[in-house]
Amino acid sequence: MTYQETCDYLFSQLPMFEKQGNTGYKEGLENSLVLDEHFGHPHQNFRSIHVAGTNGKGSCAHTIAAILQACGYKVGLYTSPHLVDFRERIRVNGHPAPEAHVVDFVEGERAFFEPLHPSFFELTTAMAFKYFSDMKVDIAVVEVGLGGRLDCTNIITPILSVITNIGLDHTQLLGNSLEQIAMEKAGIIKRGVPVVIGETTPETRQVFEAVAEENKAPITFAEDRPEVMQTKFANSAMQYQTRHYGYIQGELCGLYQEKNANTILWAVRKLEEQGYMYRFTDDSRSEALGKEVSEGFKNVSRLTGLQGRWQVVSQEPKTVCDTGHNVEGWQYLSRQLSQVECRQMHIMFGAVEDKDIEGMMALLPKNATYYFTKANNHRAISENVLKMMGAQLGLLGESYPTVADAYESARNAAQKDDFVFIGGSSYVVADFLKNCI
Secondary structure, three states, X not given: OOHHHHHHHHHHHOOOHHHHHHHHOOOOOHXXXXXXXXXXXXXXXXXXXXXXXXXXXXXXXXXXXXXXXXXXXXXXXXXXXXXXXXXXXXXXXXXXXXXXXXXXXXXXXXXXXXXXXXXXXXXXXXXXXXXXXXXXXXXXXXXXXXXXXXXXXXXXXXXXXXXXXXXXXXXXXXOXXXXXXXXXXXXXXXXXXXXXXXXXXXXXXXXXXXXXXXXXXXXXXXHHOOOEEEEEEEOOEEEEEEOOOOEEEEOOOOOOHHHHHHHHHHHHHHHHHOOOOOOOOOOHHHHHHHHHHHHHHHOHHHHHOOOOOOEEEEEOOEEEEOOOOOHHHHHXXXXXXXXXXXXXEEEEEOOEOOOOHHHXXXXXXXXXXXXXXXXXXXXXXXXXXXXXXXXXXXXXXXXXXXXXXXXXXXXXXXXXXXXXXXXXXXXXXXXXXXXXX
């Protein structure tokens, strides 16, 4: 098989949550454990950091990986979903796994895994862990796919667990209350392993405290003593004054990144306390840590390949895409859009069916021109339905059958001092990056 044929096989033959929704989600660790045993327990050959949460886990995972790279480690990074190329999910020091590795893995192991009927994510996780082991990474940052307790990444025993926050997302699978969802995500807390919690509510905090106590896991609530003391946006960057690492310039510019930064810095502190932040043993490494933390924040996209977080893709007109795809994410995006200075705002918006679409759309600015669209995904809501929902909320615009059609119309309408935003769904951003850049 060619690489493209291999990807087509993975996407079409295996149950895939991103395409099929709930029917593509396989609950439980049975297949993951069988695959893990077949490959010789590869996750035991490297240290790992496990990152879960409703929002921000991608930004946190990438930035932690970037900081570790700046410290001199060989770093594996496993994230989802991908935006342009499947191999974005599996990286070592920012470089995607080679096409040949993907092809060889599938061709060489089909006879074993096909009778198991694994999900797309189960097989991809096994592929990632084997690749990290083969590449002899020092440490891997592993992002949870969905939930935590029954997510197939949860076979690892990390050196640190991180849970960014809890919101009402994927309620059909994880539960209808914050407490239920927190319990699922708290499933990554392991016995004796430190855990950092980014944000809590009264309902979720007591869940995390109880699970951590049961597992004798040292727990840190990042919000209790913020590492980020002051934040401002200037020179197209987030600028943080921090408690222990001095002045840091953050490349990722969404307003929500301040919360992420605080979580990341506490994760660094917990790693530092365990002695993992120093790749070498001389005393100068301690003095340089602030510099390396800053290097990771400032160059996270270059170091890891991260895309889609308030990503500026054009200046005239200024054009930004962001993968925020639920109400919690849009509470920040709405604030950020309200601060944009421009002649006219143009918003390309699409969404998928398992989200609180009305809740998201209620947060959209009324003074924009809308381009309602649909990603190339079976779960995408019709652009015409979005247009009708938008009209009921005072959001005026037209509908377009593809993201490329919507972008062409927005680009033709926008003047150089206008602002164009693309978002609502990771899949809208993915289509945009694939077909419009």
